[in-house]
Amino acid sequence: MMEHQSAESPTVVRLAEYTKADLEEILGTSDDPFGVASTGLTWLPKEEHFGVRLEGRLVAHAGLLRLPVAIGGAELEVIGVGGVAVAPDMQGRGMARLGVTAALTHASTLGPEHALLFCRPPLVALYQRLGWHPLDEDVTVEQPEGRVVTMPLKTMVTPLRDGARWPSGPVRLRSLPM
Ligand SMILES: CC(C)(COP(=O)(O)OP(=O)(O)OC[C@H]1O[C@@H](n2cnc3c(N)ncnc32)[C@H](O)[C@@H]1OP(=O)(O)O)[C@@H](O)C(=O)NCCC(=O)NCCS
Known part of the structure; x- marks a missing residue:
């Protein structure tokens, strides 16, 4: 039997809540589990949470929430995805x-009609593999004290329904990033 082969298949679960302990169960204790501390940004917690369980253990998470955004002249909402995390021994x-x-x-x-996420440049290819597309234009986000x-x-963005087209124009997130 292969060393990492497990008897059970991973199960996707909707999590009623996602605590710091849940994050630490996945990524361990780290000051900067997502490698984004150097940005100095303040982030929003996600509102809905999906987990992957394997043999009783939480091994992965993805969160989402609805966010207001201006794209060109249009004010609309997108689904922000964040907190994507996989336990180091279960990655790949x-x-x-x-x-x-x-x-x-x-x-x-x-x-x-669209979901949006922010990631470090080395992860662009991974998310492209999952069907996401990088945006070339600058994106502004809000920060505390009204800073933009x-x-x-x-x-990166991905359509949530057939035929959805990302509108053209500057993208201004009307909230903290997620
Ligand atoms: C980034 C992270 C979530 C990826 O998790 P993972 O479980 O290793 O990813 P998966 O195995 O599901 O890979 C997803 C797809 O990307 C592909 N992929 C992985 N690395 C790739 C790369 N460098 N280039 C292109 N594709 C890549 C995989 O082959 C897979 O495609 P497939 O399903 O068609 O084979 C994980 O490394 C992690 O938790 N990192 C620390 C936290 C973090 O940085 N999170 C990101 C926040 S935006």
Whole structure:
């Protein structure tokens, strides 16, 4: 038997809440589990949470929430995806795909036509593999005390229904980033 082979298949679960202990169960204790502390940004917690369980253990998470955004002249909502995390010993085995797919399946029932996420540049190719597209234009986000800053991470989007087209024009998130 292969060393990592497990008797059970991973199960996707909707989590009623997602605590710091849950995050630490996945990524361990770290000051900067997502590698984004150097941005100095303040982030929003996510409102809905999807987990992947394997043999009683929480091994992956993806969160989402509805966010107001201006794109060109239009004011609309998108589904922000964030907190995507997979336990280090379980990475590279499709766990992010499972968690993000579950989050997007739910997101597609909420109304907005697009989902949006921010990621470090090395993860762009991974999210492209999951069907996301990088935005080339700058994206601004809100920060405390009414500050508006240009997001230093890459912004990626994916449609939530057939035929949805990302509107053209500058993208201004009307909230903290997620
Ligand atoms: C980023 C992270 C979530 C990825 O999790 P993972 O479980 O290893 O990802 P998966 O195994 O589901 O891979 C997803 C897909 O990307 C592909 N992929 C992985 N690395 C890739 C790369 N460098 N280039 C292109 N595709 C890549 C995989 O092959 C897989 O595609 P497939 O399902 O068609 O085979 C995980 O490394 C992690 O938790 N990192 C720390 C926290 C973090 O940085 N989170 C990101 C916040 S935006």
